[in-house]
Amino acid sequence: MNDPMMNTYHRLPAEFCEGSGVRVKDVNGKWYLDFTAGIAVNSLGHGHPALVKAIGEQAAKLVHVSNYFKSDTAQAFAAELVAACSKVGMKNVFLGNSGAEANEGAIKIARKYSLKKYGPGRHRIATLKGSFHGRTITTLSATGQDRFHTDFGPFTEGFLYIPANDIAALEKALDGTVCGLLMEPIQGESGIRPLDAEYVKAAAKLCAEKDVLLMFDEVQSGVGRTGTFLASEQFGVQADVVTLAKGLCGGVPVGAVLAGGKCMETLGVGDHGSTFGGNSLSSAAGRAVLSIVAKPEFLAEIARKGELIKATIAGWKHPQVKEIRGKGLMIGVDIEADAWPVLETALSKGLLMLSAGPKTLRFLPPYIISDAEIAEGLAILKSVLDGAGK
Numbered sequence: 001m002n003d004p005m006m007n008t009y010h011r012l013p014a015e016f017c018e019g020s021g022v023r024v025k026d027v028n029g030k031w032y033l034d035f036t037a038g039i040a041v042n043s044l045g046h047g048h049p050a051l052v053k054a055i056g057e058q059a060a061k062l063v064h065v066s067n068y069f070k071s072d073t074a075q076a077f078a079a080e081l082v083a084a085c086s087k088v089g090m091k092n093v094f095l096g097n098s099g100a101e102a103n104e105g106a107i108k109i110a111r112k113y114s115l116k117k118y119g120p121g122r123h124r125i126a127t128l129k130g131s132f133h134g135r136t137i138t139t140l141s142a143t144g145q146d147r148f149h150t151d152f153g154p155f156t157e158g159f160l161y162i163p164a165n166d167i168a169a170l171e172k173a174l175d176g177t178v179c180g181l182l183m184e185p186i187q188g189e190s191g192i193r194p195l196d197a198e199y200v201k202a203a204a205k206l207c208a209e210k211d212v213l214l215m216f217d218e219v220q221s222g223v224g225r226t227g228t229f230l231a232s233e234q235f236g237v238q239a240d241v242v243t244l245a246k247g248l249c250g251g252v253p254v255g256a257v258l259a260g261g262k263c264m265e266t267l268g269v270g271d272h273g274s275t276f277g278g279n280s281l282s283s284a285a286g287r288a289v290l291s292i293v294a295k296p297e298f299l300a301e302i303a304r305k306g307e308l309i310k311a312t313i314a315g316w317k318h319p320q321v322k323e324i325r326g327k328g329l330m331i332g333v334d335i336e337a338d339a340w341p342v343l344e345t346a347l348s349k350g351l352l353m354l355s356a357g358p359k360t361l362r363f364l365p366p367y368i369i370s371d372a373e374i375a376e377g378l379a380i381l382k383s384v385l386d387g388a389g390k
Contacts, residue, residue, distance in 0.1 A: 010340075012343060012344060012347050013344075013347070014026050014032070014347060014352075015027045018046075019034070019042075019045070019046025019047055020045075020046055020047050021045050021046060021047070021366075021368065022034050022045050022046070022365060022366050022368060022369045022370075022373050023046070024046060024352070030350070031350065032347070032350050032351065032352050033350060033351050033352065033373060033376060033377045033380070034046070034352045034365065034366065035351060035352055035353050035354075035363055035364070035365045035377050036352045036353065036354050036364055036365070037247070037364050037365055037366045038251065039220075039246070039354065039364065040188075040220050040225060040246045040247050040330070040364040041246045041247055041250075041251055042247070042250060042251050042366055043223060043224065043225075043246075043247030043248075043250050043289060043293060043366060043367050044250045044289060044292065044293075044366060044367060044368055045366035045367075045368045045369075046366075048250065048288075048368070050288045050291070050292060051250045051251075051285060051288045051289065053288070054284045054285055054287065054288035055252070055281065055284060055285055055288075057284070058073060058280055058281050058283075058284035058285075059281060061280070062280045063279065063280055063281045064276070064279040064280060064281065065279070065280060067273065067274070067275075067277070067278065071278065071279070071280045071283065073280045073283040073284050073287070074095065074278040074279070074280060074283040076283070076287060077095075077278075077283035077284075077286045077287050077290075078092075078093050078095065078278070078283075080286075080287060080290050080294075081093055081244075081248075081256060081258070081286065081290065082258065084229050084290055084294045085229065085230060085242055085258050087229070087230070087233050088216075088230055088232050088233060088237070088238055088239045088242060088260075089238040089239060089240075089260040089261065090239070090242055090258040090259065090260055091258075091259060091260055091261050091264040092258070092259055092264045093256050093257065093258045093259075094256070094257050094259075094267065094272060094274075094277070095254065095255070095256055095274070095277045095278030095282075095283070096254070096255035096256065096257070096274040096277035096278075097253050097254065097255050097274060097276050097277055098134075098245055098253060098254075098255045099133075099134055099217075099219030099220075099243065099244075099245035099246060099255055100133070100134025100135055100136045100139045100255070101134075101136075101245075101255040101274065101277070102219065102243035102244060102245055102255035102256055102257045103133045103134050103139045103142065103182070103217060103219070103243050103257075104134070104136060104138055104139060105243070105255075105257035105267075105272055106180070106182060106215045106217075106241045106243050106257050107125055107138060107139075107142065107180070107182070108267070108271070108272060109180075109213070109241055109257070109259060109263050109266050109267060110125060110179045110180030110182075110213045110215065110241070110263075111123050111125075111158075111179055111180075112266050112267065112271065113179065113213060113262075113263045113266045114179030114180075114213075115179075116266075117211070121177065122176065122177055122178070122179050123158050123177075123179055124158045124159065124160055124177045124178045124179065125142060125158060125159050125160075125178070125179065125180045125181075125182055126159075126160050126161075126162055126170070126173050126174070126178050126180070126181045126182070126212075127142050127143070127144050127159060127160075127161055127162075127181075127182050127183065128144050128161065128162060128163070128164040128183050128184075128187070129144040129145075129161045129162065129163050129164060130144055130145060130164060130187050130190035130191075130193065131143055131144040131145070131161075131182075131183065131184055131187060131190070131217075132145065132148075132184070132187070132188060132189035132190065133182065133217055135148075137152065137155060137156055138155075138156040140152065140155060141155040141156040141157075141158075141159050142159050142182060144161035145189075145190065160173060160178070164183075164187065164193070164195060164199070165195060165196045165199045166199075167198075167199060167202045167203075170199075170202070170203055170206060171206055174206055174207070174210050174212055176210075178210075178212055179212060179213065180212060180213040180214075180215050180240075180241075181203060181207055181212055181213070181214055181215060182215045182216075182217055183195065183203070183215070183216065183217065184216070184217045184218070184219075184220070184221060185200070185216055185218065185221050185226075185230075185231035185232045185234075185235070186220075186221045186226065186231055186326065186327065186330055188220040188221065188330070188356065188362075189356060189357075190356065190357060191325070191332050191334070191356045191357045191360045192325050192326045192330060192331060192332025192356055192360065192362055193325060193332070194325065194326065194327060195235075197234075197235050200232075200235040200237060201235060201236070201237060204235075204237035204238070207240075213240040213241055213262070213263060214237070214238075214239050214240050214241075215239065215240060215241035215242070215243070216230070216231075216232045216239050216241070216242045216243070217243050218230055218231060218232065218242055218243060218244055219243055219244060219245045219246055219255075220246055220330070220364075221330060222242070222244045222246075222247075222248070223244060223246070223247040223248050223289070223293060224247070224293040224294070224298070224299055224302055224328070224367060225247060225302070225328055225329060225330045225364070226302075226303075226306075226326075226327035226328035226329075226330050227299055227300070227302045227303025227306060227327060227328035227329075228299055228303075228328075229293070229294055229299065230242060231327065231330075234327070238260065239260055240259070240260045240262050240263055241257060241258065241259055241260065241263065242257075242258045243255070243256065243257050243258075244256040244257075244258070247289070247293075248286055248289060249282050249285040249286045249289060250285055250286075250288065250289045251285075252281060252282045252285040252286075253276070253282060254282045254285075254286060255274075255277070293367065298367070301367075302328045302329055302367050303327075303328050305328075305329060305369065305371070305374060306326065306327060306328040306329050306330070306331060308371065308374060309329075309331055309363060309374055309378065310324050310326070310331060312374070312375075312378050313333060313378065316382060318382070318385055318386075319336070320335045320336050320337060320385040320388050321333060321334075321335060321385070322334040322335060322336060326363070329363065329364060329365055329367060329369075330363075330364060331362070331363040332356050332360050332361070332362055332363075333360065333361045333363070334359055334360050335359055335360070335361060335385065335388070336359070336388075337359070337385075337388040338358060338359060339355035339357070339358060339359055339360060339361055340355060340358075341388070342361065342384055342385070342388055343355060343361075345384045345387070345388075346380060346381060346384050349380050349383065349384065350380065351377050351380040351381065351384075353381070361381075365377070
């Protein structure tokens with residue numbers, strides 16, 4: 001029988017049917033340790049009691065209501081999310097379905113803000129080389145990687161790509177035609193590459209001076225992934241826009257674009273919308289996630305576990321390991337061998353892993369992973385690396 005799914009993914013040979021904690025089971029009954037969290041989505045792992053309870057109770061009451069009306073659950077979720085993001089100056093939020101949709105919203109905010117204040121001709125969005133912002137035509141246009149710019153043109157006009165961590169290049173780019181700077185605090189898809197703190201602080205200063213909206217794409221790095229609720233908190237700057245998705249609802253689809261005081265009133269009635277965005281079910285799931293993840297002691301544990309992973313791998317002094325990067329439970333490890341065969345061998349030994357480029361392993365485990373499970377997974381990985389390249 002032909003696969004009914006379009007062949008759009010390079011899949012590893014496993015089909016899953018069940019999960020519990022940080023483990024998932026395939027259709028043949030084999031269990032695996034999950035170091036992927038569904039690409040940073042299953043923040044609380046699989047079958048977390050608080051998440052299951054919230055989803056079940058909400059499903060029995062109300063799954064969805066049209067955005068012609070308010071939902072008590074969505075209103076509460078929005079208020080709690082804005083509070084969790086208040087350290088970088090967020091004031092309100094639009095709820096959607098995905099990270100790409102959230103980034104589309106950010107782009108629209110920047111363009112309308114500039115148009116209404118300065119008139120036409122100041123609509124360009126600056127992004128960084130190596131960035132990834134989504135797979136819609138516009139968010140592909142925003143993505144600063146040539147490999148994504150094939151087959152689907154013409155693309156949305158109005159984007160320019162500048163080198164990461166190059167302050168002089170940024171200053172030159174902000175030439176009066178740019179309305180927004182969109183960047184990931186840690187570039188995920190190009191290898192888990194954190195931005196330099198000096199660069200981010202300089203970018204915030206330049207954006208404030210030139211009235212360019214500073215926008216952080218925290219789709220992968222946000223919601224506690226790096227040991228603070230937002231990775232951008234660690235730079236000590238205020239943002240104009242922040243986008244979130246992935247782990248925000250623990251596996252239920254969501255996207256969120258948050259705005260700071262400068263642009264919180266930019267979008268008006270009819271400017272933006274989402275049929276499923278902010279539905280009661282995803283909002284209930286999001287509230288359950290926030291009730292756990294936003295706690296300082298929980299975030300501190302994420303940071304500690306990340307340091308444990310990095311220290312353990314560094315302690316191997318393994319000839320395959322070239323460099324270790326990242327913060328919290330968002331870690332990239334460059335290796336000598338090609339990454340994909342390592343993923344395949346790890347899968348055969350019961351460990352799910354990801355790549356972030358041809359020779360980079362990516363670690364995005366659920367936040368609930370224990371020290372014993374970290375040790376178990378890393379032991380499997382070391383055995384795989386011991387045989388890599390032979």
